[in-house]
Amino acid sequence: EELNALIWCDHADPELLEPFEKAHDVRVNVKEYEGTAAGLTILQQSRPGDWDVMVIDAVDVARAVEQGYLAPLPDGAVSTADYFPQVVLADHNSVDGKTYAVTEKFGYNTLAYNKAKVDPKDMESLATLWSGKYDGRIAVYDYYLPVLGLVGLAEGIDTANLDAAALEKLRDPLMKLKAASKQVSDVVASQTALATGEVDVLIGGGEWLTAVLHSENPDLDWTIPKEGGLLWAQSIGMVEGTQKPELAIEFIKYITSPEGQARLATSSCYWGMPANKAAGDALSEDEKAVLRWSDQADYLARAQLYPVPDAQTDSAMQDLWTDMLQN
Amino acid sequence: MTAEVQIRSVSHRFQSFTALEGIDLEIAAGEFIVLLGPSGCGKTTLLSIIGGFLTPSEGEIVIGGRDMTRVAPKDRPTTTMFQDYALFPHMNLRDNVAFGLRMRGVGRKARHDRALEMLEMVGLSAFAARKPHALSGGQRQRVALARALAVEPDVLLLDEPLGALDLKLRRQMQDELKNIQRKVGTTFIHVTHDQEEAMAIADRIVVMNRGHIEHFGTPEDVYLRPRTLFSADFMGEMNRIPVRRDGGNSVSPLGPLPLDLGEGLLCLRPENIGFEGSFSLGRARLQEAAFFGTHHRCHFVPLNAPDLTLTVNLPQGAHPAPGAEVELFGRDPVLLSEDGR
Amino acid sequence: MTAEVQIRSVSHRFQSFTALEGIDLEIAAGEFIVLLGPSGCGKTTLLSIIGGFLTPSEGEIVIGGRDMTRVAPKDRPTTTMFQDYALFPHMNLRDNVAFGLRMRGVGRKARHDRALEMLEMVGLSAFAARKPHALSGGQRQRVALARALAVEPDVLLLDEPLGALDLKLRRQMQDELKNIQRKVGTTFIHVTHDQEEAMAIADRIVVMNRGHIEHFGTPEDVYLRPRTLFSADFMGEMNRIPVRRDGGNSVSPLGPLPLDLGEGLLCLRPENIGFEGSFSLGRARLQEAAFFGTHHRCHFVPLNAPDLTLTVNLPQGAHPAPGAEVELFGRDPVLLSEDGR
């Protein structure tokens, strides 16, 4: 039997999938995608039954539901009782009172840096990036939502208020940021640059980027500056039209179980906080230290959710982002 | 094993270009016919029409009494031997020769026996297991012949089979070809543009030019009694002397000639002029001579006509000295009309 | 504009293979020399050594009195005309011909004038603006000649310049080549493996075989008085009759011959046997005859030696009938020793 999952790269780790596959004697086929729009396009081009589960940005669950791609989860299928309360995100994961997805992992897009080369005090404010002190040593993570969100925070705009009008205010600082930075790059290139010392600061980075490198280079660190950071949270849901709802639910249960959560948190592609607190028991102290387990209360209080743009704003954001890349 | 071929008012056009025009030929069974003519005159086209690779625009081909005009090559009692031999490089000689029989469904044993027999005939049975690339040009030519004959065609078509061989080998293969044809009795239609080759092997020669037949006759006929200026020239070098009739005598720039000819060009081959002959050409001065082995090739300027040059082949023994003035005589005169017909 | 060439005990080895062995030649200024020999005998190698493309393993090359053995091609008073002509396809004829002058720093106007003059000489001045691919084979050959002569070499080296042309054109170009050589007076060294060509144009012929010289002499010498069996055979067909000395007479399978010869092979060319001649070869039966235009090619079997076949070219006039028994006579006998030397 097979389970087809549309996922992000952290779910491709065999260490995560194998226990489930063994337990249920199935094979999990995974397809990675990049960005919600691309994921939804894949679903649009598929036929019912092609996919069983999907990993998606918690803030985009509604968008997927609106287009009819997600099926409601049976009541009580997944318990969020042990979750960090801030990441249950019931408003986002349910529509019209029906739950369509459940949060499984979260973390922060904020500042990652090399503490051997950077004064950690400087990292306490986003403004440092525009101060000129680190010109040429900054990398920008190439994903428009979190970085625009961060630039917004630096400008004093909450992510929730990021609309077309607000966006225009970001153009200038964004271009300045680009001018000050050495590169705008995807995960690997950013990681490499930070790890090899080509850059010292990464805006948009966080534990998901530095954690895997921790054993290699303990100097890599991250923080949430005083302006705040962005909370990313990914949810998992069942795809509408699946022929194997039971198996899909089982998979979602596995992922949200303490054991699954622990494996997902330390997945080879990137690390992140498990949504389920109970996973803490399955994680080693070292792992928890790298994840900053004990700081979560503070961090969660200061972080804001990703912006949730409408189609128009989203398009405008991407145009702005492309302009920045091409500048 | 042999058949007569009739070609009845065949014409062929490629798009707007007329490659053959009103060709009529009656070839007897067992004849060795050579199609001779300059490049582009339509020899290959005619051969392809007989072999069935082309359908003529007009006219018909009758082989052994049956109309074959629209029959595919493989269903005709003809086989073609191609200029480049077209041996199959990946098969050994035996399989090459046996190929036609295999296609006819002859069993393995029978066809191999027959192939070896054919190879025996061309003296190559010892090489039966070799591949064609391990053979010399002349040997390949023989294999091609064996392959074509293995299927016992009534008519064998050969498109410049000796074209790729060097002179010496060519002369040798001519003899062989002629011998084999005598032995098997098949009608051979052979294309060449080498008139020596044509004369050496043909029973009859078809001289072609620009898509039509200029002359069809035995080698002697064609060489000694050409019908047209073209065929006269094509068969070998020719001196041309314009003559007019004046009373009972013929008058030429060389002076009056003791011949009873009409109006036209008196044609004399270089070897038919010399210090003796049937009629005098008057005195001439030797301008230049070169030794060509079997003869000396000389240029004479007639004293009466300093604008003319006569090319004369004098036999080896003669030792003419440039500048000498001698009387020249002619033999075997042919008169052709100016317009070439 | 012309120079003599001395080749002094030149040998050449490619790795272990000896391509040339002890070649000695004295070529006079203005001579037309032909290197003749079968494929692989070393003609191109020798020409390359003279032209400077190869340095001989031993020996020296002296041109116009100066030792040139180690001088680069461009600094020698020689130019080479290559078999494939090597015309520069991206330049028009004028630029091709002017190339050598351009390399010598001759100004644009001057070199173009000179190029046109050379093209005029070979009859192609009207095509000066064409590219080589728009020419026929014969025309290309003339351009190559013009290009090589434009730099006024003392010695022109030609490697099978006529090899790619068909027979008729070839004969025509031979005459032209000879004429041009007379006109310019340059020493020509010309490579070919066609003995007719060699005889037609050479002042002297160098017959080569397996890297050494078999014979060096005038065409008559080489054809009529060959020094070796190889050169006898190479220059044309030859009947060989073994003879022994018996008292004052020579004895052969045909019977005693009224000749005073030593021991060896009596060599007679087919045209030197006939119904008259300087000595009798006894009676023979005509086995087969074919008309070859200028002659009949006949095979005679001597009555005394039924195993021998004599090839005889009888003149056109004769009409032998197969089966007839006639007495044959020989002319110009040559005796060569069995081992070919």
Next chain:
Amino acid sequence: MRTLSWVYLGAIFTFILLPVVVLVIFSFQDGRLPVPPFKGATLKWYAKILADRDLMEALVNSLMVAVLSSLVAVTLGFLAASGLARTVLPGSALMRGLLIAPMTVSYLIIGLGLLQMFNQVGIRPSLLATGIGHVVINLPLCFAIVYAAIGEHQKSALQAARDLGAREWQVLWHIAAPMLAPSLAAAFFLSFTFSWDEFIIAFLLTRFDVTLPVEIWSMLRSGLSPATNAVGSLVFLVSVAVVVTLELTLFRKGSK
């Protein structure tokens, strides 16, 4: 000029071989990052990738797609070349042009076009779809190679076979294919290489049954690792071994 030549040769060979050498060396890196300093040699990355199920599956997929698509491309190319070399068909030039055309179009465009068409007719991305795309890109190549190999000599051999009574399929099977075997092999070999190495079409047209390049791409996207070096080196060493073997056996014979 002589020294200049050697200096140039040295420089350019360094340039050409440098990345491969670095790739191979750091596949043995005993550390998390395949960049200097070299921290000592280990084979663990090789062990890791050999044990990686997805990677091995991708390898098998790649092999399958490459072999099958090359076979189809060579067959179609061979038939088309035989047909076009045989007679002058009306519109021959146009047909040749059409068959060659995909060669001048970027793979990205071919992949994108196929993706959209497949979407419209409801064919799902799969190895089959990828294989179809690979035939599209390799067909021109196979056609061109085989077509160029059919010279006058081949044509007359085919004529001779027909003249001797062979039917059309017999001509193709007994004569044309064996005679053109070297070019067919070359066409197959090249097609195989291109298909084996092709990324963008496979990326667009597969789902979870991915080919090796796509799998490597996702490895790359999950971080810098000597494991990627190890995969690259392994593929490289195996290919070189195959090429050298071919060079020593098949092509040696042909090249003399």
Next chain:
Amino acid sequence: MSIERIEKRQGATLVAPALLWTLVFFVLPFLAMALMSLSHLEGRSVVSGPDLRNYAKIFTEPSLLKGIAVSLEITALVTVISVALAWPLAWIIATRIPVRWRRLALLLAVLPFWTSYVVRSYSWALVLGEKGVVMNALVGLGMLSEPVQIMATRSATVIGFVHFFVMLLTLTIYSNLIQLSPNYARAAEDLGASRWQVIRLVILPLTLPGVVTGAFLTFVLCIGDYITPQILGGNNELTLPQLIMLQLGRRGDYPMASALSLVLMLIVTLAYLACARWLKMERV
């Protein structure tokens, strides 16, 4: 029926499968894409056209226009540099290296062909990084006081491309050179040309068709490539293929991706027409 007709019918039968394949899987998708490019994305769904909004956007939106410019610049640079590097290499192998070492030299010159294409770019990333081998060596040797940035710049993209195309062009130019009669060079030399003159006036012009064919192939492959700029160039400036993939990956904007693809194809077609005179595509 005449023999020629039968021949033609059989010929057509043989061509048909390949032709059909090309029509169905090349021409048809192309038409589908052309059609798609005439619709546009509104909000999150495709509105079918026909309209020219995408094209209008391409030619007004600076970031897209710049993508075209970047692609053209990189491709031109790569083509020129590759030819300039490959020609001497091919020439040296064809003329300076003893015959028995030639195949080996050639094999060595194209050895990296056999690494996986994706990996090849990746290995350049390892080499060119600030901590990579090159910078390490240069700084270690004291030739640079400080590593300079090559990775994630246009230079890295160009180097990666040049590496690949030098190999490709070396092959095409070599096969061209080896087919030339050695007599061209000999004749030129014999007529007094120096080595350089032989190369400049004779050999170089004679290889022009091979060079142009190779350069065109380079152009096509280079301008349409996504991997190399993505891995080596970073996202500091985007080429046309990167923009196309961006439309797909981030926005799911198929109409725009199609329109950009058609623009890419138009550029290639123009390049083809520009050098059609020397191209022998059938002989690639």
